[in-house]
Amino acid sequence: MNGRAGWLAGLAGVAAVGSAAGVTAARSLRRRVTEDDPHRDEDFELLDADRSSVVTTADGVPLAVRETGPPDAPLTVVFAHGFCLRMGSFHFQRARLTEQWGDQVRMVFYDQRGHGLSGNAPPDSYTVEQLGQDLESVLAVTASRGPVVLVGHSMGGMTVLSHARQYPQRYPTRVVGAAIISSAAEGVSRSPLGEILNNPALEAVRFAARYAPGAVHRGRGAARAVIGPILRAASYGDEEMSPSVVAFSEKMMHDTTITTLVEFLHALEVHDETAGLETLSKVPTLVACGDRDLLTPLEYSQEMARAMPKAELLIVGGAGHLVQLERPEVIDDALVRLVERATPSKLVALTRRVRERVWSYE
Template sequence: MLGLLESLAIVVRETAFRSNKDPLATENLDLMDADRGSIVTADDGVPLAVREVGPADAQLTVVFVHGYCLRMSSWHFQRRALEQQWGSSVRMVFYDQRGHGRSGVPSASSCTIGQLGLDLDAVIRSVVPKGRIVLVGHSMGGMSILSMARQRSSVVRQRVIGAVLISTTAAGLAQTGVGRSLQNPAVDAFRLAVRTSPGLVQFGRGAVRAIISPVLRAASYGTRVSPRLVAFSQSMIDDTSVVTIVNFLETLELHDESAALAEFENIPVSVVCGDEDWIIPFASSEALTDALPKSEMVRVRQGGHLVQLEFPEQVNGAILRLVARASEPKKKRWGVV
């Protein structure tokens, strides 16, 4: 039944495109700009831009962590739909990762998954100092969640009641996905220049972007999507500094947060991934599910890497189910007799 509904959704979308009607022609993709905003200062002084929706005193807060070369507005469809579902019962918090969106420019040495975990902890300490938390991370955002759990395990044990890990992995991507796709002499030379000869960086920006942007763009979607949506996601990639893009490559390739999975063994987790994702291959999500016995696997047929934009209804459904399951008493949640 689910496969039939997915197929029908794709057919409806394709029909709209053939009739030259962009289904997102009137969509307000700047919706988050009107939300409550604040700045959280990371432990090393980098300012992190934050937006919030919902009452500050809500009993449950869902914190969204975006991915590589994106910004918090990559959660647009989740922010819009979930507010309608939850109303004033749940608060949502979004923020731009360091070097992305409206957050500050980091040093090269701080562009690590380890530091991103500490940034998430800083956001929680500042904006969500009390109450229950559900964490939702896409791609590098999922890695950030695992990193935070490893370094700040008490936060997970005492306050986190569930997590949604979307198109992500616990370990590096050197031989698969984006790591393998961006193995290129020009990219390697630019990495070296960023770290050793900053004055030369400006001369290589164009060449490196010409290599990286098409790879990220091609991997974004597994199906034909709205032209406006393509432009929206491409603007996020284009607005991300080439220096930031390159500085994060090494940590994406080599990070290993597998030890953090133990912190999620006893809470509900939903693992979501498109099976046409070749930035972080579907097998990585299968490995996460295998390591988390309490997890739900959501396989999005024909979904690319930006599955939360390409198939928002399925991602929203996974988040809603996870929050409902996480909010149940433990005996009911796990079926313990």
């Protein structure tokens, strides 16, 4: 079989597996969506109105950046989003924490390379190690002075770990706290996503993405047939979900290019950033996940928390992988606690009032 025929056969295999694997997941997702939509009028483009800029990485990739809060705020919190998402996945954190922190905190959000409004890049640069270097570029431009807290969700959590491994001198002198949400320190082979990644047909798509763009374009829908239903069904727990929130997250996933999807899937499978845990142990850390997260099961978070004595481990009952969208109030409160632990005493009074609030996490 020649190379072209092999690519096309692989793409056909993706389609066959995807159609079978996605049925149960898609049905499960439909059961979780409720007609009662508390977020029907939510403005999910809120971040688009914030101050915008572009940070160019060391290898020349433009990263779209948004920020809110005074440029001279005492603290900067930088958010790194997850796989097949964009900075808008922190929508609820931006809305609530802006009100919570006022002019005491500046928040910086950016789209990872190949995602959202940021530029595409050579496929071989789609690695977790490179994402850690991209985060350093963002920090150098947007937070060159003053204390910083890093927040990473999913692949963004891996980004934070990668940064900690590669730039340990930044901790705790500049980076004074970190949150790792729904993430893993090393490859996700033990999760249901890992089982899907073992499908050789996906490797055929990845090969074609690098060497036969025309072929991968024809297999675009096939690759999504494998991954799409898994990502969507694993996004949320069993609780009924707002249709508007579900549509918002699905759009982010759908808008991600096929090259970004297959290249970063491989990166998630092979990455190992466990060395970053030692660096993060120098600063107050939050490790959070939903107990129904199928992509990065809670065991990953428990293992990371055990390696970091200063970590708060937060397991959110009933929540899936997109816990910051599904149970934003729980994650918001945990981030407030993290900032209180990580920052100078003048911020403590500002955040202490959160203790008066009682949330049901189960």
